[in-house]
Amino acid sequence: MMGDRPNPPRAMSSAATTSPSVDKVDGFSRKSVRKAKQKRSQSSSQFRSQDKPIELTPLPLLKDVPAQEQPELFLKKLQQCCTVFDFMDTLSDLKMKEYKRSTLNELVDYVTVSRGYLTEQAYPEVVKMVSHNIFRTLPPSDSNEFDPEEDEPTLEASWPHLQLVYEFFIRFLESQEFQPSIAKKYIDQKFVLQLLELFDSEDPRERDYLKTVLHRIYGKFLGLRAFIRKQINNIFLRFVYETEHFNGVAELLEILGSIINGFALPLKAEHKQFLVKVLIPLHTVRSLSLFHAQLAYCIVQFLEKDPTLTEPVIRGLLKFWPKTCSQKEVMYLGELEEILDVIEPTQFVKIQEPLFKQISRCVSSPHFQVAERALYYWNNEYIMSLIEENSSVILPIMFSSLYRISKEHWNPAIVALVYNVLKAFMEMNSTLFDELTASYKSDRQREKKKEKEREELWKKLEDLELKRGLRSDGIIPT
């Protein structure tokens, strides 16, 4: 159930097909052509100026001492590696930095190859060394308006050491000698909490390592699983409702994708709540494009586990449907198609009305990419078959939009697509189609009449408000 690395292939490929087609006369260049400023690097926020240089006493290589002395030396080396250097100062402690780097390299090799190195005393020392190096307060983001799509991420200055520490830790967790029953004393809730906070790192290389680390911990420490899920919950909720800022959302979702895959059936209430109250609201975030593929993958995973969740999921998406952001609308439409790809006909029937009301709005969007994306549904055979089975419900919902834009849309490509859709409907249910065509005009007139009635009603109400306000005994609404 726990795959090697969570990999959402379908979500990825669908994101690729939705990429906007480029208009020939488009004068916009997609990316900045300006020379990007040299990548800045930043170090953790923990350094106060260090006054004295750091001295570490060089130790012999592990392979150069007799086997029985190795565990002792291993511990000593771990202790040495707890020393953290200031990488913003590129000139300080050069020799010692190099010494630590080679020691870390040696440790990585040692835990990969050696047998019998992992004594019980080693566990706390390993965790201590890793904690000292990786746990730190992340520095402030470069500026408030950091745009992850446009700006270069700030890279971690201490990466030459940090990478090796992560590498070492992963090898340690994956080592055959590794015993979770001993390690759980040291890799505890507090450890995990700090680990999760690091996912906010701006450095994508670090987040990638963290993903693997967290995945391993989730796999090996059964006692921490619920806690990890809950904390991810909190991170997401904070991200959605409080800050809108967290760099590691895509990575966390990727891990969740494979966690969801492993959920036992029937799904627990906790998991359903996570889907409805956390994953669905994640769609509202401004930076959705950065993690949408992973998010859609998680959603589809849930639906494949339990098809009865289809209705709440689709209703949730409809509730949060983007009002002004066409780019996001295109993403929603892509995700909806992924959902429809796996939907069961019985579930489809439950949701078809509100769903197609929205699709009808999308089809008539003045933004041609939105309209086009929605009209592409009619190229999907499975969706077509569902529409055909329910044409008596769907056709009346779609008809007026289609009919109107076939005459009015500014983009000729859209008009052509709409003609095809209308043709398809005509072939599906020609009697209904003819009826709708015949009644189109009178329907419009009825709508207009209703509109007028509404206006009159409100006018009367306002008159009444004035009247009552004037003779009021204190009833003057604000």
Add this chain to the structure above:
Amino acid sequence: AVQSSGKSTSADGDDSLYPIAVLIDELRNEDVQLRLNSIKKLSTIALALGVERTRTELLPFLTDTIYDEDEVLLALAEQLGNFTMLVGGPEYVHCLLPPLESLATVEETVVRDKAVESLRKISQEHSPVDLEVHFEPLVKRLASGDWFTSRTSACGLFSVCYPRVSSTVKAEIRQHFRTLCSDDTPMVRRAAASKLGEFAKVLELDYVKSDIISLFTALASDEQDSVRLLAVEACVSIATLLPQEDLETLVMPTLRQAAEDKSWRVRYMVADKFSELQKAVGPEITKNDLVPAFQNLLKDCEAEVRAAAANKVKGKRLNIMLPFIRLIQYTNQHVKSALASVIMGLSTILGKDNTIEHLLPLFLAQLKDECPEVRLNIISNLDCVNEVIGIRQLSQSLLPAIVELAEDAKWRVRLAIIEYMPLLAGQLGVEFFDEKLNTLCMAWLIDHVYAIREAATCNLMKLVEKFGAEWAQNTIVPKVLGMANDPNYLHRMTTLFCINALSEACGQEITTKQMLPVVLKMSNDQVANVRFNVAKSLQKIGPVLDNNALQTEVKPVLEKLASDQDMDVKYFAQEAISVLPLA
């Protein structure tokens, strides 16, 4: 559900005209916008129904159908805060609690906050009895809700009911607040921490000492820095409430710890709240404790913290702060933007000699700072320095800084520097400008970001206003008109936008002879967007042209455009025809 028929019991004849079903249909309309409009006029609907039916029919309906778009819910939450008279006055105000209670549990923060705000408002309209019978139980329900949203909402309601309830209920409220301060969801702890100060203010002093201080200490050492930093805010209120002799033991250890917190966000908060903290703890503690802490914050390893601290420098006595300012320069590589903006202002206070001696070296160093905001802040405040020492002292260092900002990868930085161009041009003079800055101004016209092109256009207009039409004719107009042949239609449109902006400043002669022919020629452009902008341009520059040019040149072109195959081109051409005196 609400039924309309045969329920018109009110003596008021108007009611029968407005069956609730019709009104509720409006509230249920499929179109969100219409629904939103109806909710915004909820008071009108309530007025039409009268107080009794509002209570018995409208409010239950609103309570039951709370599932809607957040925007609608927000409007509803706001409306209900002003509904007391519409349900029959304070006697019935508790009828508003059920819908607001549901709204206080929704996920979306703005809706919830608005519901809490309305609840706080109407809590004042409850009699003490109603407060205990209706309001306080609601607070308790929220405080023990399953999902974090209701518990966060509860945090904002304790302080409004506490002063007006009996001592037993008071004890319960204190207990609920304590529980929420140690909630296992950080969102709830944050909400509790942010209301800690407010709650402390309504508590009796003994309870402040016994309850609040321990909560404060616990929140200030929370595992999450987002909670700890809120405790710093509470610190201000709490310190104000306590007698001076208790501050040292009850508050200061926590505050000292916050000033040295391992998270920069917490230290930032201390720096940011420094003035308030100083006032709250009084002069003695400030001198002994806060000033040394403040000095450390000015030297903090994070720029954000230093900036917040530096922002507070201006208010302090200068003779104390001047050494600090220099100190920062020597101990730190990058002095950050906030300080930059503040020290420019200092020059007027310090006078010419002091400015040259103490501040000028700093200005020059900051113009080379690696952070664009720092450089921008110096440049944007140049006028202060100009008044005191004259800009020439700076111009050599200024130029490289400007050029680099002009090409910064972030468009907002470029935008900011463009906005200072007219000011700089005015201070540096036309020669310096032509020699060094003109090319920059033209390059912005073909920036790939629209906002930059737009700002560049506006900039040209301001420059022409400064340097005159003749200057425009020689240096700017030829280049602008040249872009009309650019293969990129966005650049061609920029020509039109420039002409719109410049025609008035350049006058009739240049507009008629040089600009108009180009505009007219562009009416044949293959891109519709260019063509309708031609129509818009003609409308814009029409008033500058003489009647002859309008009749013989503009009119035929607009008429041609008015029969263009593109809808928008037609529209704008017709608009121009109707606005301009062409008849």
